[in-house]
Amino acid sequence: MxxxxxxxxxxxxxxxxxxxxxxxxxxxxxxxxxxxxxxxxxxxxxxxxxxxxxxxxVGICSECGTVDTSDPCTICSDPRRDGATIVVVEDVSDLWALERASAVSAHYHVLGGTLSPLDGIGPDDLNISKLVERIEGGAVSEVILAVNATVEGQTTAHFITDQLARFENVKVTRLAHGVPVGGELDYLDEGTLAQALRARTKF
Amino acid sequence: MxxxxxxxxxxxxxxxxxxxxxxxxxxxxxxxxxxxxxxxxxxxxxxxxxxxxxxxxVGICSECGTVDTSDPCTICSDPRRDGATIVVVEDVSDLWALERASAVSAHYHVLGGTLSPLDGIGPDDLNISKLVERIEGGAVSEVILAVNATVEGQTTAHFITDQLARFENVKVTRLAHGVPVGGELDYLDEGTLAQALRARTKF
Structure with a gap:
């Protein structure tokens, strides 16, 4: 105006x-x-x-850190979901994106960001201690690190892996890197192509 | 979702x-x-x-038809504006666009659309009788028809001109057609170029 x-x-x-x-x-x-x-x-x-x-x-789920109108949230209180698997994401938007893909019917854990020393974001600023606490509960058998494929995301993934190393019965996995479905090789960066080749699977 | x-x-x-x-x-x-x-x-x-x-x-100004939180609206009740000139626009968004250009300090009249027989929009569906009423008040000397340069806009402009023909002391004008400022001739349509040539002015 x-x-x-x-x-x-x-x-x-x-x-x-x-x-x-x-x-x-x-x-x-x-x-x-x-x-x-x-x-x-x-x-x-x-x-x-x-x-x-x-x-x-609307508030934050005290269990997983997502936003919802109930606490525990719709996902955490859904009995049809596999509570033995926790998908760790950076942000609620990532959780929603994974749910749209309907690829997994598990529980989630929202970190609320990534480790970023330059921005002054350390482990205490993220929702990591609650994740450790949930795993100490003993019901979790797999933690899937679904963080972004950025430097900060991977740094955060390594840090969490270290924190969870003492839980010998908990498998820590991460998303596969590779060619996006529908993607054309000509338009992909070298890093993605190298990863896709290295992680090639039997046809 | x-x-x-x-x-x-x-x-x-x-x-x-x-x-x-x-x-x-x-x-x-x-x-x-x-x-x-x-x-x-x-x-x-x-x-x-x-x-x-x-x-x-928020409501509709009973004088000019714009939306505002007061009635008469901020514009109609602004004593610094020239009340002898009424700029007729199709929609409130056009009023706001003209105000951003700060090209005129007048009063406005919002029609709320254009005549469109195919869509069943006739004169009674537009805010035209109130415009005539305002001009019958006697304080208006010029009506600027700032409608879109579309078939419907121009049809509406002609209809309003007919309605105002009996007010001999009221000048009815319309926006100039021509080359948009910053526009390149190569990208303009033939109609605009023809109008711009026909309405050429002394340099």
Missing amino acids: STRRVAGPEIERLIQLLSKLPGLGPRSARRAALHLVQKKDQLLIPLAEAMGVAVDQ | STRRVAGPEIERLIQLLSKLPGLGPRSARRAALHLVQKKDQLLIPLAEAMGVAVDQ
């Missing part, structure tokens, strides 16, 4: 807050705000209510 | 409503919802409050 006022400060505040959402810039936030106030009954009122509910009810 | 639940229905409802905002698809709505619940104090609570305020206070 320019220095001249075209609407009350309440609308400008709504635009300003919407522009902080990922995926919305100042221009699209303005469009979104206009859409909201023009669709008051169909969108603005239901969304305001849904946000109010989220404010009241 | 897949058929398996990864979080309570409250979060999925929030995602579903966010995905109805322009500029957000299902994937970015999920990212936005996660961002909101993870930044509860900094973003979710303020945004929920701002939406609550908008629900309570």
Whole structure:
């Protein structure tokens, strides 16, 4: 908005807050705000209510660290899931991505980030001690480290592996590296190709 | 989200409503919802409050038809604006775009769409009779038709011009057609080039 006022400060505040959402810039936030106030009954009122509910009810699962409206969360309290396997992820978005793939029906553990000495993020800033505590409970037989294939992700994976070394009955695994499904070799980096060759399997 | 639940229905409802905002698809709505619940104090609570305020206070200006938290709106009640000039726009977003350009300090009139017989939108569905009423008030000397350069926009402009023909002291103008500032001739359509040539001005 320019220095001249075209609407009350309440609308400008709504635009300003919407522009902080990922995926919305100042221009699209303005469009979104206009859409909201023009669709008051169909969108603005239901969304305001849904946000109010989220404010009241959403919290962090004390078991795995994901966000949910119940504690323990929907996943931790799902009896159909395999509680002997814990998939360790960096962030809730990674958990949601793995669930969309429906590749595993296990429990999760959300670290809340990666080790990053440069940013001052050490082991105590991550949800690692609770992971160790869960494994001390004795019911876990496998920990799958589903962290990102970045330097920080791999550093964090190594650190957790060290922390879990004393649990001799717990297998620690990590995601396979290789060619993404649908990927073309020509567009892949050398590191991925080298890993895919090294980890080749019988056809 | 897949058929398996990864979080309570409250979060999925929030995602579903966010995905109805322009500029957000299902994937970015999920990212936005996660961002909101993870930044509860900094973003979710303020945004929920701002939406609550908008629900309570935002309405349509009974004078010009824009959305605002006051009636008459911020623009209609601004004494520094030239009340003798009314800029007619299709939608509130056009009003906001013109205000960003700071090209005119006048009053506005929001039609709420364009005439479109195929979609069953006739003169009574637009905010036209109120425009005529405002001009009958006698204080208006110029009506600038700032409608889109589309067939529907131009049809609407012609209809309004007819409606205002009886006000002999009111000048009805429209936006100039021509080469957009920064535009390259090679990329412009023939219609725009022809108009720009026809309406050429002394250098």
